[in-house]
Amino acid sequence: MEAYSLFVYPFLGCVLLILIHAYFGIHVLERGIIFVDLSLAQFIALGTACSLFLGHEGHDQYLYSVIFAVIGASILSFSRHIARLVNIEAFIGVLYIFSLGASILLLDRTAHGLEELRSILNGNILWVTKGEVLQAFLLYFLIGAFHFVFRKKFFALSQDGKNSLVWEFLFFLSFALVLVSSVRIAGILQVFSFLVIPALIGRLYSRKPLSVLIGGWLIGTAASLFGIGSSYAFDLPTAPLMVASLSLSFFGLLAAKGVSSRALWKVGSGSGAKDEKV
Numbered sequence: 001m002e003a004y005s006l007f008v009y010p011f012l013g014c015v016l017l018i019l020i021h022a023y024f025g026i027h028v029l030e031r032g033i034i035f036v037d038l039s040l041a042q043f044i045a046l047g048t049a050c051s052l053f054l055g056h057e058g059h060d061q062y063l064y065s066v067i068f069a070v071i072g073a074s075i076l077s078f079s080r081h082i083a084r085l086v087n088i089e090a091f092i093g094v095l096y097i098f099s100l101g102a103s104i105l106l107l108d109r110t111a112h113g114l115e116e117l118r119s120i121l122n123g124n125i126l127w128v129t130k131g132e133v134l135q136a137f138l139l140y141f142l143i144g145a146f147h148f149v150f151r152k153k154f155f156a157l158s159q160d161g162k163n164s165l166v167w168e169f170l171f172f173l174s175f176a177l178v179l180v181s182s183v184r185i186a187g188i189l190q191v192f193s194f195l196v197i198p199a200l201i202g203r204l205y206s207r208k209p210l211s212v213l214i215g216g217w218l219i220g221t222a223a224s225l226f227g228i229g230s231s232y233a234f235d236l237p238t239a240p241l242m243v244a245s246l247s248l249s250f251f252g253l254l255a256a257k258g259v260s261s262r263a264l265w266k267v268g269s270g271s272g273a274k275d276e277k278v
Contacts, residue, residue: 007228013128013136013185017194018220020140024175025199026209030158033088036076037195039096041179041188043072045120049103052110069176077169122239123187136181143174190239194220197246204257223249
């Protein structure tokens, strides 16, 4: 009972993160900008580093994160135009490295810079409170409802490449606002794994968005439950354990998919050979 009361809110927080990030993961995979989450999350974290460097905490720190989220969304809304000039993944990588380097420089001048950097990367999912879970639920619900209402617009952007600067900005802004909350709760590493891995797992078996979402949600929830339980049982860091369990789930399912595909190919080849003999 004690373990249940200790981990109920972290688990609910993980479920919320998986629900919203698996959806955005579908768009990220369709667009081919796999590391945009890391880059944008680290750019938002640069806002947190700026606030700490200037001695601002609490609500001011959140405000800095939102400001940098808007700036990051504005930059990435031009990603299709940037792609005409340079490889977009390379640009995203440079943005990430810049954000990380600048964050380290700023946090080096704060009293607890190393601890803050570790918190930004790994998060504090085990210490998430009821209030933080409710706030995240409200934010994710509003953004999820917005994307559901205008889903044709957003999927047209991601799947068909139809370019509209306003809708591009709205996509990246909504994504960035999700990341502001997610990074505070879970850290950059866990958020990235929740964005990409569940969607990748879902795409192993289907390309239909709803099927991908359901598959990703189920695997992500199971991996989160395993990660939190194992963290408690073996006294291991929660975020890296969840990342590892999700990654191993993907590798295992990928291997199983490869074996089954090869077996089906052999059966098909064998039938073809027999038909030729006949």
